[in-house]
Every structure is written in C-alpha cells, then in structure tokens.
Amino acid sequence: MPGIDEPDYDSGVVKKFMYVNRKAPFGTIYALEVLEMVLISAAFEQDVHLAFVDDGVYQIKKGQDTKGIGMKSFLPTYRALEGYDIEKLYVEKESLEERGLTADDLVVPVEVIDRAAMAELIDSMDVVLSG
C-alpha cells in the first residue's frame, strides 16, 4: 500500500475514498485484499468509490470458475457491496474494450467512463488506494 496520512475516522469528516483495482482477480492477493479493505472501510461511513481499470476489470467478470485452481471464488462478494452501501463503481471504457468486454459481462452494475473521465474522477478524490 502506498504511504498515506492516517485517515482521521473520528472527526466526522466524510472523505472521498477511491480504491483502484488494476490486477486480474486470482493470480495475486491484491483483488481479495482490496475487497476486504473496502468491506471493512464501509463501517467508517466514508464516501467510497471503486474503480476497475486495466486487468482489474476481470475482477468483476461473470462466469469465472475457480475450481480448477483450488481457490474459493470471491466473485459473489462483489454483489454484497450494495448491502454495504457501496454503490459507486466505475469501470474504464477503454480497459473493457481492449479485452472485448462490455458492461453486460460484469456481475455488478457499474458506471462505464472513459479514460479521461476516470483520470478526472481519481483527481477529485481525497484518498486514493490502489491494489
């Protein structure tokens, strides 16, 4: 994780948090770790955003079977985010297109925005964590 100032959770100030997912789900621990961090951070009632860019879009791609690699699939857990009031999910249009995917291939409703809009959105955040 990049070095950031410790967020002050007790101040009652709501900050804009963004978790940027860049990696495919199962080759490394990043996707699961970010997802768990997001679920835990929901308790702090911050303004949470998730972005999926590059291979990160594969994290929420439908129809992945992990049996062959002997891992539990955490794909269904993304659908639990709504119940945690985390509903601001953004996917980069170019990343989807480069991989032959559309929003219909994803397990959760997202907002698809282009690279320039994504850059602008990330720039507007108070805290950005990338995995």
Place this chain on the structure above:
Amino acid sequence: MPAYELNGKTYEHDEEGYLLDVNQWNEELAAILAKGENLPLTSEHWEVIGFLREYYNEYQIAPAVRVLTKAIAKKFGPDKGNNKYLYELFPYGPGKQACKIAGLPKPTGCI
C-alpha cells in the same frame, strides 16, 4: 488446530471458536455451539441462523452486523430487523455470536 467433537466427528475451529469449514456445519452442531454460549435456541434464533446461512451461500462472506440488520429488515420486516430484537436473541452480538453458531467465519467489517 482446536476442534469440536460430535458423534465421533471432528470439526476444526479457530481460536475464537469459528468453524474453519463452513460446509461442515449442521443443525446438531449449531445446537452444541449454542449450548457452549449458554443460549437456548428458539425458532426466532433458527430464523436468523438460516438467514445467515443463505447470506453466506449467496455472497461468500459473513455480513457486518449493520448489513445483517438491514437485510433482515428487508426480508422479515422492521420488527425483526432492528438492533434491540437481534441483540435480545444474541446478547453477544448478532454478527459475532450468531455467525459462530451458524458456522460462518467472523463477520467481514466487524471491528
């Protein structure tokens, strides 16, 4: 690894008593876990336990208590989806205690 024993079968659990393998769970084991918590199970308890099992099957996580309360309210109505009702059923927390009896891991987002 510590384990519960029931009918000659062992059920491994973590240091706080949560089952390691959610698929090993059964109702008989739940009754024993509840007994260990001094909690006689009523049909109201079983309703919450069943709900937690369903939630886990669908999302593969144990819900944080706030999320559980909201989801119960949605399914069973506000009379049951509130802190007072759920803490009366599970005095040590509808997240932590109910999840343990339901064979789920400790809730994600439970701090």
